[in-house]
Amino acid sequence: MKQITAVIKPFKLDDVKDALLEIDVSGMSVSEIKGHGRQKGHTELYRGAEYNVDFVPKTSLATVVKEDQVDAVIQAIIKAASTGKIGDGKIFVTNVERVVRIRTGEEDADALS
Amino acid sequence: MKQITAVIKPFKLDDVKDALLEIDVSGMSVSEIKGHGRQKGHTELYRGAEYNVDFVPKTSLATVVKEDQVDAVIQAIIKAASTGKIGDGKIFVTNVERVVRIRTGEEDADALS
Amino acid sequence: MKQITAVIKPFKLDDVKDALLEIDVSGMSVSEIKGHGRQKGHTELYRGAEYNVDFVPKTSLATVVKEDQVDAVIQAIIKAASTGKIGDGKIFVTNVERVVRIRTGEEDADALS
Amino acid sequence: MDVFFLTLGAAMVLAMHAGFAFLEVGTVRKKNQVNALIRVITDFGFSTIAYFFVGFAVAYDINFFAPVAELNVLAGGEHGYKMVHFFFLLTFAAAIPAIISGGITERVRFWPNVVATVVLVGLIYPFFEGMIWNGNYGFQAWLGASFGASFHDFAGSVVVHAMGGFLALGAVLTLGPRLERYSKTGAVNAILPSNIPFLALGSWVLCVGWFGFNVMSAGTAEAASGLVAMNSLLAMVGGLIAALIAGKNDPGFVHNGALAGLVAVCAGSDIMHPVGALFVGVVAGAVFVWGFTFMQNKLKIDDVLGVVPLHCVCGAWGGIAAGIFGTTALGGAGGVTFMAQLVGTLTGVGIAVVGGFVVYRAIKAMLGIRLSEEDEHMGADLAIHQISAYPEEDMQTH
Amino acid sequence: MDVFFLTLGAAMVLAMHAGFAFLEVGTVRKKNQVNALIRVITDFGFSTIAYFFVGFAVAYDINFFAPVAELNVLAGGEHGYKMVHFFFLLTFAAAIPAIISGGITERVRFWPNVVATVVLVGLIYPFFEGMIWNGNYGFQAWLGASFGASFHDFAGSVVVHAMGGFLALGAVLTLGPRLERYSKTGAVNAILPSNIPFLALGSWVLCVGWFGFNVMSAGTAEAASGLVAMNSLLAMVGGLIAALIAGKNDPGFVHNGALAGLVAVCAGSDIMHPVGALFVGVVAGAVFVWGFTFMQNKLKIDDVLGVVPLHCVCGAWGGIAAGIFGTTALGGAGGVTFMAQLVGTLTGVGIAVVGGFVVYRAIKAMLGIRLSEEDEHMGADLAIHQISAYPEEDMQTH
Amino acid sequence: MDVFFLTLGAAMVLAMHAGFAFLEVGTVRKKNQVNALIRVITDFGFSTIAYFFVGFAVAYDINFFAPVAELNVLAGGEHGYKMVHFFFLLTFAAAIPAIISGGITERVRFWPNVVATVVLVGLIYPFFEGMIWNGNYGFQAWLGASFGASFHDFAGSVVVHAMGGFLALGAVLTLGPRLERYSKTGAVNAILPSNIPFLALGSWVLCVGWFGFNVMSAGTAEAASGLVAMNSLLAMVGGLIAALIAGKNDPGFVHNGALAGLVAVCAGSDIMHPVGALFVGVVAGAVFVWGFTFMQNKLKIDDVLGVVPLHCVCGAWGGIAAGIFGTTALGGAGGVTFMAQLVGTLTGVGIAVVGGFVVYRAIKAMLGIRLSEEDEHMGADLAIHQISAYPEEDMQTH
Ligand SMILES: Nc1ncnc2c1ncn2[C@@H]1O[C@H](COP(=O)(O)OP(=O)(O)O)[C@@H](O)[C@H]1O
Numbered sequence A, B, C: 001m002k003q004i005t006a007v008i009k010p011f012k013l014d015d016v017k018d019a020l021l022e023i024d025v026s027g028m029s030v031s032e033i034k035g036h037g038r039q040k041g042h043t044e045l046y047r048g049a050e051y052n053v054d055f056v057p058k059t060s061l062a063t064v065v066k067e068d069q070v071d072a073v074i075q076a077i078i079k080a081a082s083t084g085k086i087g088d089g090k091i092f093v094t095n096v097e098r099v100v101r102i103r104t105g106e107e108d109a110d111a112l113s
Numbered sequence D, E, F: 001m002d003v004f005f006l007t008l009g010a011a012m013v014l015a016m017h018a019g020f021a022f023l024e025v026g027t028v029r030k031k032n033q034v035n036a037l038i039r040v041i042t043d044f045g046f047s048t049i050a051y052f053f054v055g056f057a058v059a060y061d062i063n064f065f066a067p068v069a070e071l072n073v074l075a076g077g078e079h080g081y082k083m084v085h086f087f088f089l090l091t092f093a094a095a096i097p098a099i100i101s102g103g104i105t106e107r108v109r110f111w112p113n114v115v116a117t118v119v120l121v122g123l124i125y126p127f128f129e130g131m132i133w134n135g136n137y138g139f140q141a142w143l144g145a146s147f148g149a150s151f152h153d154f155a156g157s158v159v160v161h162a163m164g165g166f167l168a169l170g171a172v173l174t175l176g177p178r179l180e181r182y183s184k185t186g187a188v189n190a191i192l193p194s195n196i197p198f199l200a201l202g203s204w205v206l207c208v209g210w211f212g213f214n215v216m217s218a219g220t221a222e223a224a225s226g227l228v229a230m231n232s233l234l235a236m237v238g239g240l241i242a243a244l245i246a247g248k249n250d251p252g253f254v255h256n257g258a259l260a261g262l263v264a265v266c267a268g269s270d271i272m273h274p275v276g277a278l279f280v281g282v283v284a285g286a287v288f289v290w291g292f293t294f295m296q297n298k299l300k301i302d303d304v305l306g307v308v309p310l311h312c313v314c315g316a317w318g319g320i321a322a323g324i325f326g327t328t329a330l331g332g333a334g335g336v337t338f339m340a341q342l343v344g345t346l347t348g349v350g351i352a353v354v355g356g357f358v359v360y361r362a363i364k365a366m367l368g369i370r371l372s373e374e375d376e377h378m379g380a381d382l383a384i385h386q387i388s389a390y391p392e393e394d395m396q397t398h
């Protein structure tokens, strides 16, 4: 199995989730992160002093799928998350050696819902 | 070394932590995430309009351990985190190639506390 | 490509970020986590009852780089994040099989900014 | 003595502006909280300037430009009663932009909004205020002659609330809905409030301050009436209970329902029977809930806080209800007629609707009234004030 | 004039209800904040209805059903003084459910709680109130004849606070502790407050409003006494300092300690010497801290905000203390006897304990009083109000 | 009657202390919020004790140790007017530590700060207060003889604000900047406010309460002056608008700018012309912004809330401005001279500067005044109070 982790713009989460559901990927875990890359942060000004906020809010979405789904998932995410502007994010694929469903103890493919 | 990542119900964190301490796994990192899976979210109603909250709060716990501990850790987590209800979560095992302790520069097994 | 994940003390983030920028690693993703390890948590007291807060706030920083950069990144992080006190954190290296830039569809080395 | 009386009234209504601010802060998204706060206090500032230099003279033909020695504040004079009366009435006048603010928030530009505030508080509001409360232009006399009584609006259901609410209608329609509020297919999208406790805090401050608004409208301590206090209380309670039930326990509805009752009771609080006031409040609370839902979901008017159903609908209902429940037939104190109330209310509504459209369209044409898409997306806080509501959280280091 | 006086008192005590709300919001978990807010304002609403239609008549045999012309509000009458008196006393009556609310929060069902409110404010509270403050049933006369003085409770240490607190005892015991508050092995588990600033805000609002509660209990501006103000101040300060020290700098204790002092000073604030009041406050603050710890950790009574130690214990102490520090022997103004205070206090306590158990057991039996386990786990906000306190955060998209 | 009047004034100024607390809570980092809250309420507590037992006697030679029967509170007496006067003046005295608190927050130790509070409120402040407001030591008589008028400080621009602000200067310099506020290379580092809505809430509460501070300084209801209310209003508005513009829409500046105007208007609010008051407020608002920026970034004085520019600079400006805009030449009521105002102001400033340095250096030498580095890093909440501001969030389990 592979884990696909997508760093996306937060307001795209709903679209990406729907796109994944459409191709029958229904399990995923999401967290709020801050990213640094080409997209610039912003400057805040408080009482005359400037502060740079170097990180921009991003959402990280991770889903573990069977190997044969990887390409479809990547395509779905690209389609749903892309705006064409800098900062759209990245997708990373890593290997997962084992998956266990806590409730049942099922392993691997069976454990993916 | 292997990283074991468990997505669990938030209120089970204390039990899982204690279970890991008992088998001498004392290093772990925890973050709040939102999950999507078989467990349903809920619907909120504000001033007459309905909004679906599709993600449920989960806690993600990651611990990096030596290979021979993996099974024990998985068993401990299953035992501590399981309630038998949908949404108990999943455990993922991935490979970690190198570990370094920042304070001392120690590597791999030595770096795991 | 390799993903380097560093768990560090939150107030060291700026230094680590700057150290990475200096060696031309400009893409990274950061999240707030809570850690458990040798560093102790603290005890709170509310209205006469004690509560142990077992986890300490940490920051997790992840950056995906080409293999040949790994050592430099690890050195840079150690230098910037170390205070010599317990709780400085750990660095984990894992393998990343594929990287895609959402905006352009570029893959792997090209996708890393 | 009366200086003391009105000072407290003014302080209480001044506090209501903090209430407006927090009602708005709690309802908008986090990225617009700072802007809500600054807009409310700035509006209050410019309202004071406009009413001091222009508005008060428009309404009552009084100004304060003579040296202190001639302003009746020294021993032997009346201790500057007129000045504190100015202060008291200013806090009403300044409620106009505060009401509108809740409708146009999250997308309005800063300085054009200030311009609108100055025009409304300096000219349009005092024009109608003077007509009703100072007998200007013979309107009240004409009503009295035509319908047997002049228009009775004790504490401003129409003069302040319907006026503010209908001015807001023009503003809201001129601005249009927030980005992504309604999708192209017509679906209503979730834009959820950020902070219910702040919303509730704002509502509480408004409720408490309202007793200054209503009771101190008597003008002198001697004239203060327990009936006004009791009627305000019962209408508030009626409003909140009705909104609780009609709104299915929704916190936004309950806390605004209390205000709906208070809006509606202003006009006739000195003449209605308490049971009548309770009834007026119940109707206001329920109507607010239905009106809000109808406007948002059917008419697709994106009035963020619901100031139109709250202030116009309940305000107009209050103006008319005074002509029903204020009559002796229904146990009231009498001295009002239904027709005078109806005509008076409609006149106010007419002035406000026209005034609102003219002012906001003109500002839109001349200055632009709406934030750029990019700024709206980023949030008014960063766009206008270069800071967010919780700056410490924005910086990663702690 | 007196209408003005009491209106302000009523407004200040009305504000205290916002204080109750925020004290509770800050203390409960996030998932119950909305419910705390709505419960407090709703309780106020139904209290008004119950006291208007029933309670005030029970206590003082006064109602307001006659037409306005007969209600003494018009020129020549007394400006509706009785109405504002109703308003003032209602804000006291409504404190009963507000006090109880803090004990039963996070697990009580919504509508059964409303039923309790109506019964308590419509019947039980006014029964005792009338007995003490209106001389009903000859109780005060009997005390005077038996012990040389009637029961002196100037601003309600016993009539309001001990009553509310002991009613809460029945409620809290009927409900039982929150899920997981005490583990099977008897250990006390952490259920931590969500928001200390809100808790402190609530406390400040209560402190400030309390000066309306106490000073305006004089009833007329002419009778207002600087001694009451000063004694309230010193008891408040004594309470907060004692709680600071006994409570080891704990924010919950400090901010409630000020209230403990104020609860205790109500009864004798018009007759005690300031130094006596300071002492009464010090005792109240310290006793509150110990009482709270004892109840929570030893007796295992899960009274969330600590309303029992705060209102019953300090209230009863206040009732009795008036009979000690109010005597001329200790520099007070006299006119009280220890025995009358003791008997009066115990009578109030008795009525409250019995009343509380009967009402809550009856409601439990007939309607059910506690949320289902599932709802309690999910939180009252989502279970009852279908919304959380910070809805924007719940939606991932921003 | 006057008891009623002053009670309300005192309650309003008491509320201002909640305002001080929230202004500070909003400005400090999350890890110091609880400490800010507790420090403000504790300072109020110990101020009361110090002023009751010592300070009031120092300033006015009055104490309250006689039995109640002799304290003029009973029928026929003056209802304890002096007691409520004490209460009112105490709320002013207690403003001294509340002002200082904002400068020294986030690093001051708890009990040494209480010691400073007791010394300042028990001795130093009442020394100057009595000199100005009670004619002690013949200072006012000497000014009158020398400069044609005594020093006029109606509501305390100098007696309270400049005094508090300059005492704070000594405290802030004694403590030194927060860790990492200025880097070794001299750069200014970001220490951002945690919560702008709380900051704004504090400012609103202060603004509203200020009308009690100023108007009730008349002492009796009969003497209350509409001019004071109007001037306070216009100075507040002038301050906020000037700070909005000079501060480029910054929320911290706007909300403190209103306070700057109010600080400056206290002294001459009873004699200046409204337009003069507006001008005084505008200057105060702008000067606050520049002074703050200058002190923080150029002088590198880490005065967290900016209490020095707010209270000293604007306070001193207010004392002097009363001698300019209070004259009949500029439309004021007269009775003041520029020189008397200047000398009076400088005397206050001198006493405060010296007093502040002496007291805080002495405490530093004897008790230590600053948290350990480790405690400061961890935050005062955990270090001193063993709890954070949002404890539920600290525990992972929900
Ligand atoms: N090398 C990297 N390792 C980890 N995360 C990265 C890396 N590069 C970028 N990211 C994440 O992707 C986000 C978007 O990257 P950015 O360079 O701003 O735009 P784009 O993806 O359009 O090139 C960043 O904010 C960061 O969270």
Ligand SMILES: Nc1ncnc2c1ncn2[C@@H]1O[C@H](COP(=O)(O)OP(=O)(O)O)[C@@H](O)[C@H]1O
Pocket (backbone or CB within 6 Å): A026, A027, A028, A029, A030, A062, A063, A064, A065, A101, A102, A103, A112, A113, B007, B034, B035, B036, B037, B038, B039, B040, B056, B058, B085, B086, B087, B088, B089, B090
């Ligand atoms: N394929 C997946 N990839 C990543 N995370 C997943 C995946 N499936 C489930 N999860 C995580 O596990 C949580 C529990 O899964 P769910 O399907 O609700 O229940 P169960 O684990 O009992 O089958 C989800 O909320 C989500 O956070």
Ligand SMILES: Nc1ncnc2c1ncn2[C@@H]1O[C@H](COP(=O)(O)OP(=O)(O)O)[C@@H](O)[C@H]1O
Pocket (backbone or CB within 6 Å): B026, B027, B028, B029, B030, B062, B063, B064, B065, B101, B102, B103, B112, B113, C007, C034, C035, C036, C037, C038, C039, C040, C056, C058, C085, C086, C087, C088, C089, C090
């Ligand atoms: N085995 C582990 N797996 C995952 N994270 C770990 C592990 N051990 C430590 N950590 C993380 O590293 C942080 C620092 O570890 P700690 O033992 O406190 O200090 P040090 O790194 O100096 O030995 C912990 O708070 C935790 O977040």
